[in-house]
Amino acid sequence: MAVIVYMTAPNPEEAERIGRTLVERRLAACVNVLGSIRSIYHWAGDIQTETETAFIAKTTDALVPALTEAVLELHPYEVPCVATLPITGGSAAFLGWIDEVTRKEP
Amino acid sequence: MAVIVYMTAPNPEEAERIGRTLVERRLAACVNVLGSIRSIYHWAGDIQTETETAFIAKTTDALVPALTEAVLELHPYEVPCVATLPITGGSAAFLGWIDEVTRKEP
Amino acid sequence: MAVIVYMTAPNPEEAERIGRTLVERRLAACVNVLGSIRSIYHWAGDIQTETETAFIAKTTDALVPALTEAVLELHPYEVPCVATLPITGGSAAFLGWIDEVTRKEP
Numbered sequence: 001m002a003v004i005v006y007m008t009a010p011n012p013e014e015a016e017r018i019g020r021t022l023v024e025r026r027l028a029a030c031v032n033v034l035g036s037i038r039s040i041y042h043w044a045g046d047i048q049t050e051t052e053t054a055f056i057a058k059t060t061d062a063l064v065p066a067l068t069e070a071v072l073e074l075h076p077y078e079v080p081c082v083a084t085l086p087i088t089g090g091s092a093a094f095l096g097w098i099d100e101v102t103r104k105e106p
Numbered sequence: 107m108a109v110i111v112y113m114t115a116p117n118p119e120e121a122e123r124i125g126r127t128l129v130e131r132r133l134a135a136c137v138n139v140l141g142s143i144r145s146i147y148h149w150a151g152d153i154q155t156e157t158e159t160a161f162i163a164k165t166t167d168a169l170v171p172a173l174t175e176a177v178l179e180l181h182p183y184e185v186p187c188v189a190t191l192p193i194t195g196g197s198a199a200f201l202g203w204i205d206e207v208t209r210k211e212p
Numbered sequence: 213m214a215v216i217v218y219m220t221a222p223n224p225e226e227a228e229r230i231g232r233t234l235v236e237r238r239l240a241a242c243v244n245v246l247g248s249i250r251s252i253y254h255w256a257g258d259i260q261t262e263t264e265t266a267f268i269a270k271t272t273d274a275l276v277p278a279l280t281e282a283v284l285e286l287h288p289y290e291v292p293c294v295a296t297l298p299i300t301g302g303s304a305a306f307l308g309w310i311d312e313v314t315r316k317e318p
Contacts, residue, residue, distance in 0.1 A: 004112065004189060005302065006216065008244065016144060023146050023153055030147035030187070032114065032160060034140065034246065038228060040235050041242035042313040047235055054244060058189065064301045072303065081242070082303035083216060083270065089170045090111060091178065091188035101148040110218065110295060122250060129252050129259055136253035136293070138220065138266060140246065164295065195276045196217065197284065197294035207254040 002087040002098045005057040005067060008039065010076060015055040018074045027067040028057035029098040058098050061086070066103075108193040108204045111163040111173060114145065116182060121161040124180045133173040134163035135204040164204050167192070172209075214299040214310045217269040217279060220251065222288060227267040230286045239279040240269035241310040270310050273298070278315075 005028075009015035012033055019031030034054040041048055059067055061084070068082045087095065111134075115121035118139055125137030140160040147154055165173055167190070174188045193201065217240075221227035224245055231243030246266040253260055271279055273296070280294045299307065 002189065003300070004191065012144070016146065020146050020153070023148060026148075030145060032158070033144040033146075034160060035143065037247065038224070038245040039242060040228065040232050040245075042235060042238075047232070052244070054246060058187070061301065068301075068303050079305045079309055080303060081270070081306050083214065083299045083306065084301035085191050085216065085297050086300050087189045088109070088192050089167065089174075089190040091174050091186060093185045094187050094189065097185055108295065110297065118250070122252065126252050126259070129254060132254075136251060138264070139250040139252075140266060141249065164293070191297050193295045194215070194298050195273065195280075195296035197280050197292060199291045200293050200295065203291055 001061045002095045003059060003061050003064060004085045004087060005059060005064065006083045006085060007071060008052045008054050008081045010052060012053045014076065015053040018071060019055050019057065021074055022057055022067060022070060025070060026101065026103040027063055027070055028059040029101045030058045032056050059102055060099060063102055107167045108201045109165060109167050109170060110191045110193060111165060111170065112189045112191060113177060114158045114160050114187045116158060118159045120182065121159040124177060125161050125163065127180055128163055128173060128176060131176060132207065132209040133169050133176055134165045135207045136164045138162050165208055166205060169208055213273045214307045215271060215273050215276060216297045216299060217271060217276065218295045218297060219283060220264045220266050220293045222264060224265045226288065227265040230283060231267050231269065233286055234269055234279060234282060237282060238313065238315040239275055239282055240271040241313045242270045244268050271314055272311060275314055
């Protein structure tokens with residue numbers, strides 16, 4: 001099954017660096033760097049507000065563990081956001097392409 | 107069940123043209139053109155980087171095949187991204203409205 | 213289970229006000245204000261086009277009813293978009309953090 005993995009990074013350059021590596025390693029068929037976001041979150045007992053960059057990867061659910069591991073390796077944060085959303089339908093040709101251009105074994 | 111369909115297009119004008127047609131045909135209750143994105147992906151044996159526009163449609167899972175068909179008809183790409191994400195909860199009034207303003211039969 | 217709740221608001225200030233309140237009330241671990249969007253939708257028998265702001269909240273599925281109620285209380289719209297997307301995998305540390313910093317009982 002294909003999935004969309006939602007992630008954030010400190011800035012567009014980091015999002016593109018991490019995203020490009022995922023595509024180069026065929027852990028993702030495609031990465032979309034969505035752009036600048038304002039993040040509000042709990043951290044160290046306080047509410048923080050930061051500017052970040054959101055990006056998504058389109059891949060297969062079988063590759064999510066290996067993709068997550070690669071993001072943890074590449075990412076500057078201690079606990080980066082890596083959240084998988086299941087794809088349940090859409091263009092069969094596109095979903096087939098995701099399968100075609102990504103690694104078969106993690 | 108309601109769904110969010112994630113798509114990309116070459117630019118905002120194409121995203122809005124396709125999105126508006128989906129709403130006019132009542133294949134979607136609402137389309138959000140999310141804005142400019144940087145896409146990194148495998149194509150023809152190489153890694154490509156392009157600027158695109160992401161957009162989403164809110165519709166029912168029953169309409170996904172007809173919506174996908176319409177996107178394939180309207181879209182300039184050979185294999186456009188059409189990826190369906192299931193909605194599992196939220197505002198009953200909003201989810202009811204999606205059902206109300208979209209076609210009953212595809 | 214963790215979820216991403218997709219919402220829209222009239223502008224970035226309203227999105228951030230609502231988002232911050234959700235985080236302050238521990239109804240969400242984190243909110244990302246994604247930025248300006250163009251919305252095309254059916255309303256009062258016509259097709260409307262508006263500029264809005266999209267934002268998402270990362271929380272637990274158990275908190276979705278209470279989060280939705282809070283959004284309906286805080287939001288200027290009569291029927292705001294509150295749509296829940298299930299998270300099925302990703303970083304265990306991140307998903308554990310969502311659970312850790314959000315309310316245990318709604």
